[in-house]
Amino acid sequence: MAKAAKNKTPTKAAKVRLPLPAGIAATKKSKLPKPVRAVDARVLSPLTANGTGGDALILDRLWQVVEQRRGAGDAARSHSARLMARGTAKVAQKLGEEAVECVIEAALGNREATVLESADLLYHLIVVWVDAGIHPEEVWSELVRRQGVSGLAEKAARPRGVIRAAGTRKLP
């Protein structure tokens, strides 16, 4: 019984809906052109149909595709264009929802669903970067800068009082 449950096709978590902060509005979906159902831009994209296997370079390629969708993208054919047309708050909200869905699957120990949710999360993070004008190299550089520095050592080296000054309630 447990084995059958373990082998079932992974399904996505129930959709999480986060409210936008008070005073921030996003463009309503109904105000955008209806998506063209017959065409799947992902199937047509030469960048994603080149047969490459999985490696981190996909993140750079995905950023380029989403960047192309910015401004010039057709909101009826492109999910990225459609999402960005709804405004920065909506783009950020979607990232939060995907993060929560990923957290739920991870906490439940659903390995395969966590992989699916991770892909959703990375895609929506890249939409956040494009919307904010952030290039992947900026994030890669920051990761390189942190390489070899233990998170515990970094935390211990922080000036005292910084956490309080930053206004966070997170426990140190």
Ligand SMILES: N=c1c2ncn([C@@H]3O[C@H](COP(=O)(O)OP(=O)(O)OP(=O)(O)O)[C@@H](O)[C@H]3O)c2ncn1[C@@H]1O[C@H](COP(=O)(O)O)[C@@H](O)[C@H]1O
């Ligand atoms: N990786 C992805 C990807 N992952 C998830 N999604 C879409 O994200 C959407 C999430 O759906 P939801 O129902 O959660 O949210 P929603 O309908 O956008 O909005 P709300 O219901 O929350 O208002 C789905 O339509 C998914 O298909 C993605 N859409 C695009 N990509 C990549 O982005 C590229 C460009 O896509 P387009 O911009 O659509 O051309 C593609 O080639 C893909 O490589």
